[in-house]
Amino acid sequence: MSRELPRFEGQERPTNTVNLLREAFTALNDRAHARLAERGHGVVRPAHGAVFQYLDDTGTPVARLAERAQMTKQAMSELVAHLEHHGYVVREPDPADRRAKLVTPTAKGREVFALVGELVPEIELDIAALLGVERAAALREDLERLRVHATP
Template sequence: MSMDRPLTGGRPRAVNTAVLLREAFQTLNDRVLTRLADSGHAAVRPAHGVVFQHLDDTGTTVSTLAERAQMTKQAMAELVLHLERHGYVVREPDPADRRAKLVLPTGRGREVVAIAQELVPAIEADVAGLIGAEGLDRLRADLRAIIDG
């Protein structure tokens, strides 16, 4: 992925590990978004991935989605509203707490998740093709070490 870099002191800003990780994710995620668009799901944008990533099959409150995604409830609510308007999720009363609403995937929402999951083996194979199978195993182990701290 070739991106224009922000300027700092008149020069392109240096790239750090966090930026490289994000850009690698964006590169891989673009494949999923392209497939989704080709499959009639062009309304799903990169930001909506956090909803699908953190959404339980049995439903999840906006508050829980926001907490899992480490974002504000207001921002998550906007993402959910967009997906609701496009038929990917619905909000229904939570049987455990009638004051709360659960966000549930619709058939279209489950289709988006299925398409993304179907692409995982091809994406993993492409990464292994670039860095080797052992390189992919090391990368996964290194990323897990970073996550686990």
């Protein structure tokens, strides 16, 4: 596991499928952030994945980012402000709505996308090596089925 698990009544809390999915995600996500830090992007923290994961390359309003990430607009604004301060995104007027601003990745932000894009095939190969090619493919299919089925 990527970190210590919480305790309940003196013992580790029982795990369930949802917790295991989250912990697996966290472990793999930690690899991505370690790679980003090695390449000079140490200010990008796991929480900033909520911005990068839902950011369109042509720009996205903060409200839409927040909705996609299922978080408050205020929380998303703080994440965007941090990334903007460090040069990963800019806020620009939305040509379709003068009152709104679009969050758009900068060259530095696009570098984060590229680095993560390089890492994804490595992780896919590691999963296939660990589980076997057929089980890795079945896992992807099962996760997609769960994603589609669980979506309200």
